[in-house]
Amino acid sequence: MSAMTAEQIDDLVGRYPEVFNRSFLARHGKSLAVAAVAVYLVFAWNLFAIGQVFQRGNWDIAGSYLADWVSYEVRPDIAYQDGYLEVEFPRFSPLGNDPKPDWLVTEQAEVTVVTTTETSPAAAQAPAATGFLVPGAKGTSTGFMAPGAATGGSAPQAGEGATQPVTTSERKVLPVRADVDMGSGTVLVEPYRVTLTRGAESLVVTAGSDGIVRADRELPEWAVQRREGEKIVAYFGFDGRVEVEEDEVKIRQRFLGWENFVFDPSSAFWNRSFGDVAATILWGERIKPEQSNLSLAIDNFLNNAEWQHGDVYVKLGQTIVMAFVGTLFATAIAFPLSFMAARNITPSFLTNQVTKRLFDFLRSVDMLIWALFFTRAFGPGPLAGISAIFFTDTGTLGKLYSEALENIDEKQREGVRSLGANPVLVQRFGVVPQVLPVFVSQSLYFWESNTRSATIIGAVGAGGIGLKLWEAMRTNADWENVAYMVLLILLVVYVFDTISSRLRGLLIGKGQV
Amino acid sequence: MTTPRYSPMVTETERHWQALARQRRLYTGLGLLLLAMALAGSLWFANETNAGKFWDRLPHFFDFFGDMIPRDGWEIWRAMFDLESPYADGSLKYDYPVGRVYLTENIYMPEYVFKMIETINIAIVSTLVGFFFGFLLCFLAASNLTTRGWLRGFVRRFLEILRAFPEIVIAGFFAAILSLGPVPAIIAVAIHTIGSLGKMFFEVVENADMKPDEGLRASGGNWVERVRYGMVPQVLPNFLSYTLLRLEINVRASTIIGAVGGGGIGEALRLSISRGHEAKTIAIILLLLTTVIAVDQLSAWLRKRVVGEQAFTRVQGAVS
Numbered sequence: 001m002s003a004m005t006a007e008q009i010d011d012l013v014g015r016y017p018e019v020f021n022r023s024f025l026a027r028h029g030k031s032l033a034v035a036a037v038a039v040y041l042v043f044a045w046n047l048f049a050i051g052q053v054f055q056r057g058n059w060d061i062a063g064s065y066l067a068d069w070v071s072y073e074v075r076p077d078i079a080y081q082d083g084y085l086e087v088e089f090p091r092f093s094p095l096g097n098d099p100k101p102d103w104l105v106t107e108q109a110e111v112t113v114v115t116t117t118e119t120s121p122a123a124a125q126a127p128a129a130t131g132f133l134v135p136g137a138k139g140t141s142t143g144f145m146a147p148g149a150a151t152g153g154s155a156p157q158a159g160e161g162a163t164q165p166v167t168t169s170e171r172k173v174l175p176v177r178a179d180v181d182m183g184s185g186t187v188l189v190e191p192y193r194v195t196l197t198r199g200a201e202s203l204v205v206t207a208g209s210d211g212i213v214r215a216d217r218e219l220p221e222w223a224v225q226r227r228e229g230e231k232i233v234a235y236f237g238f239d240g241r242v243e244v245e246e247d248e249v250k251i252r253q254r255f256l257g258w259e260n261f262v263f264d265p266s267s268a269f270w271n272r273s274f275g276d277v278a279a280t281i282l283w284g285e286r287i288k289p290e291q292s293n294l295s296l297a298i299d300n301f302l303n304n305a306e307w308q309h310g311d312v313y314v315k316l317g318q319t320i321v322m323a324f325v326g327t328l329f330a331t332a333i334a335f336p337l338s339f340m341a342a343r344n345i346t347p348s349f350l351t352n353q354v355t356k357r358l359f360d361f362l363r364s365v366d367m368l369i370w371a372l373f374f375t376r377a378f379g380p381g382p383l384a385g386i387s388a389i390f391f392t393d394t395g396t397l398g399k400l401y402s403e404a405l406e407n408i409d410e411k412q413r414e415g416v417r418s419l420g421a422n423p424v425l426v427q428r429f430g431v432v433p434q435v436l437p438v439f440v441s442q443s444l445y446f447w448e449s450n451t452r453s454a455t456i457i458g459a460v461g462a463g464g465i466g467l468k469l470w471e472a473m474r475t476n477a478d479w480e481n482v483a484y485m486v487l488l489i490l491l492v493v494y495v496f497d498t499i500s501s502r503l504r505g506l507l508i509g510k511g512q513v
Numbered sequence: 514m515t516t517p518r519y520s521p522m523v524t525e526t527e528r529h530w531q532a533l534a535r536q537r538r539l540y541t542g543l544g545l546l547l548l549a550m551a552l553a554g555s556l557w558f559a560n561e562t563n564a565g566k567f568w569d570r571l572p573h574f575f576d577f578f579g580d581m582i583p584r585d586g587w588e589i590w591r592a593m594f595d596l597e598s599p600y601a602d603g604s605l606k607y608d609y610p611v612g613r614v615y616l617t618e619n620i621y622m623p624e625y626v627f628k629m630i631e632t633i634n635i636a637i638v639s640t641l642v643g644f645f646f647g648f649l650l651c652f653l654a655a656s657n658l659t660t661r662g663w664l665r666g667f668v669r670r671f672l673e674i675l676r677a678f679p680e681i682v683i684a685g686f687f688a689a690i691l692s693l694g695p696v697p698a699i700i701a702v703a704i705h706t707i708g709s710l711g712k713m714f715f716e717v718v719e720n721a722d723m724k725p726d727e728g729l730r731a732s733g734g735n736w737v738e739r740v741r742y743g744m745v746p747q748v749l750p751n752f753l754s755y756t757l758l759r760l761e762i763n764v765r766a767s768t769i770i771g772a773v774g775g776g777g778i779g780e781a782l783r784l785s786i787s788r789g790h791e792a793k794t795i796a797i798i799l800l801l802l803t804t805v806i807a808v809d810q811l812s813a814w815l816r817k818r819v820v821g822e823q824a825f826t827r828v829q830g831a832v833s
Contacts (some may be wrong), residue, residue, distance in 0.1 A: 037641060040637070040641075041638070041641065044634055044637070044638045047631075047634060048634075048635075048638075048694075048695050048696055048699065050696055050699075053691050053692075053694065053696045054691070054696075056691075056692075057690050057691040057692075058689075058690050058691075059690065061689075061690065062690045065686065065689060065690070314562055317558060317562075318558075318559065318562055321555040321558055321559050322559070324551070324552075324555055325552065325555045325556060325559065328548075328552060360806075361802075364802050364805045364806050364809070365798070365801075365802060366765055366768065366769075366801065366805060367765075367769070368765070368768055368769045368772055368779060368782075369782065369798060369801065372772070372782060372783055372786045372787075373577075373786070376577055376786055376787070377570065377573060377574040377577045378563060378564075378565055378567070378570045378574065379563060379564035379565035379570060380563075380564045381559070381562060381563030381564045381565070382558075382559040382562060382563055383559055383560065383563045383565075383567055383570070384563075386559060452679070455679050455681065456679070456680060456681050456769055456770075456773075457769070459681050459772075459773040460769075460772050460773060460783060463559075463562075463563065466681060469679070469681065469682065469685070470681065470685060470773060473682070473685030473686070473688075473689065474685070476689050482682060482685070482686075486678070486679060486682055489679055490677055490678075493677060494677075
């Protein structure tokens with residue numbers, strides 16, 4: 001491209017002033033707008049202290065919360081004692097009471113358990129209260145592998161009023177070594193000595209009687225000791241972590257899946273294969289004489305303590321009902337009112353204005369405020385949600401309907417009127433056939449969109465799954481239940497989306513939604 | 514009416530027509546019956562599972578409206594502008610001046626006005642974030658600009674997931690990490706906004722005129738240039754219009770998210786209603802009502818300026 005001479009350039013500029021000499025705003029308007037947005041974002045960043053909030057955020061835990069959506073942890077604690085170990089699973093462990101998982105294998109041996117009892121009249125009345133230091137006493141010896149071991153000998157022998165330590169020693173079969181398979185590594189626990197292996201690397205951690213936790217070498221990447229001498233945490237990726245403390249090892253092993261999704265450990269059907277359960281239900285002897293196995297299974301399923309299927313389904317049903325009834329009532333009320341609001345149908349200015357302002361009011365007050373109001377009035381539950389959706393949508397649908405009515409073709413009405421029909425019949429045959437598909441389509445759209453919004457207003461107490469969802473999230477421990485409910489909500493929304501768009505397509509033809 | 518004067522063909526036609534009409538009436542009747550049964554069942558279910566039964570609670574409903582009347586009309590005014598109340602007795606009900614937010618030594622902003630501004634800012638920030646990412650993603654989801662099917666499908670599914678995921682779950686999740694406050698609310702509303710604006714944007718792009726694009730392609734423009742000079746100038750007004758519409762919705766959404774722990778005016782409203790502070794409640798409602806109407810009007814006016822009258826076919830509220 002050859003260069004232009006100065007005259008040619010001037011000539012061009014002179015001929016197209018609107019291109020070359022634009023106003024300041026036209027030239028810089030866009031950059032100014034971008035700059036204004038940038039300045040505003042800086043202001044907002046400071047207003048909400050976004051940087052600070054993100055810094056203080058508990059990001060370590062985010063990963064484990066996310067993992068909780070699709071997996072669960074089993075958390076046995078292995079405490080060291082003199083010469084043996086105590087393996088204990090928490091109450092309500094997903095593995096049920098007294099589990100013996102195959103990833104935690106213990107080696108048993110006969111050991112001497114020395115019991116020292118501080119005998120006093122108080123202790124004589126409550127011998128089991130000395131549990132902490134007394135491995136042989138009731139309550140602690142029932143650890144994990146030796147439920148049948150003798151538990152005698154802890155009864156006080158001393159005379160009344162005397163305070164003197166009584167030492168009893170006995171031989172018992174107890175675990176002395178525990179092998180834990182962590183998936184991507186192994187942990188070998190012996191009293192006061194833990195060997196952690198991940199890949200080719202292995203690390204021996206000893207916990208001295210002085211309460212200091214030491215590693216035999218420099219810590220590898222996957223192990224962390226926050227403070228000198230305190231617990232060492234070894235990470236095994238998704239498979240969980242192991243915390244080696246001065247008196248015990250905490251195993252936190254993670255497994256993919258939703259634990260006990262169908263039956264919880266208290267159910268007779270728990271931990272049995274599908275075929276086995278099906279056979280029991282169909283042909284098996286009655287587990288409870290007064291109830292058939294099928295109804296027992298359904299009961300157990302719906303009342304699953306962890307997943308609460310029954311309650312979740314009731315709440316989900318409430319959400320669906322709220323959206324359905326709310327929208328239906330709103331349609332029923334907005335329909336006649338919109339005829340009053342349309343100025344071509346009701347020629348009274350006063351009536352038009354009053355109805356239209358009523359619609360505006362109902363719409364602007366917002367679903368949240370109505371929901372809070374009705375929750376206070378009707379008590380928490382779907383009635384409040386129905387009323388909230390009903391009030392808001394009467395406003396919105398009324399507005400949409402009256403706008404549709406004001407845009408109708410007047411010729412049909414004229415035609416019907418010219419036949420001498422009375423005003424009601426004119427509306428029935430001159431107006432309704434024109435607008436009905438539009439009305440129904442709009443109502444269907446709102447039905448669908450209300451199924452989503454009913455979830456949110458539920459969280460303020462207006463019934464439905466929203467509150468349950470919110471409560472599950474507030475505990476920070478039930479993310480798998482959140483995942484379950486989200487999945488159900490997405491499913492319901494998807495189903496109603498499909499139904500509603502099918503119906504709308506049938507009503508007004510495709511592509512006009 | 515059956516007269517043998519008609520030819521057999523006419524009688525036949527009439528018979529068919531009557532059969533059709535009967536069938537249609539039957540279907541309409543069946544449909545209505547089904548609807549009525551669904552309604553009755555739903556109402557029974559709603560009433561059964563509600564904490565209070567409808568007929569038992571109905572009288573309390575009117576009590577409740579009675580309870581919402583403050584001791585005198587000026588109380589609303591005082592609650593709104595944080596003035597001293599003559600009824601002050603140290604309780605939370607009349608502690609209006611406590612919430613003042615002092616800007617300087619003497620000038621203060623009333624508590625609820627401040628919270629309202631906070632809520633509006635949540636909405637604006639999340640709309641801006643949503644606009645930014647929706648803008649970036651929409652061109653990749655439009656079939657006339659992105660020919661690779663897998664990429665288009667991926668972006669569309671991604672936008673769908675963002676849109677369909679309940680806002681409250683995102684807010685709850687981030688509240689667990691970042692603690693309660695406006696930031697989780699911003700994230701939740703922004704994520705939903707990316708999804709819905711992205712969808713509307715790519716529909717606009719797909720309906721755009723492809724002639725500028727052809728010209729650019731003919732003169733050797735690459736993909737970015739084609740989007741920048743061929744597409745953006747013609748779709749930007751519509752994008753802005755949809756963004757403004759979204760802003761209206763987001764003001765409401767951030768109020769609701771606020772009520773479940775996101776801070777702002779929503780939380781204040783929930784607290785004052787549940788504690789039965791009538792003057793505060795009415796003050797907040799008035800404030801909210803004014804703001805929502807003002808934002809709606811402002812946005813309608815701006816949209817009219819940006820795209821002209823035709824943008825008014827889509828009425829607010831019709832977007833979830």
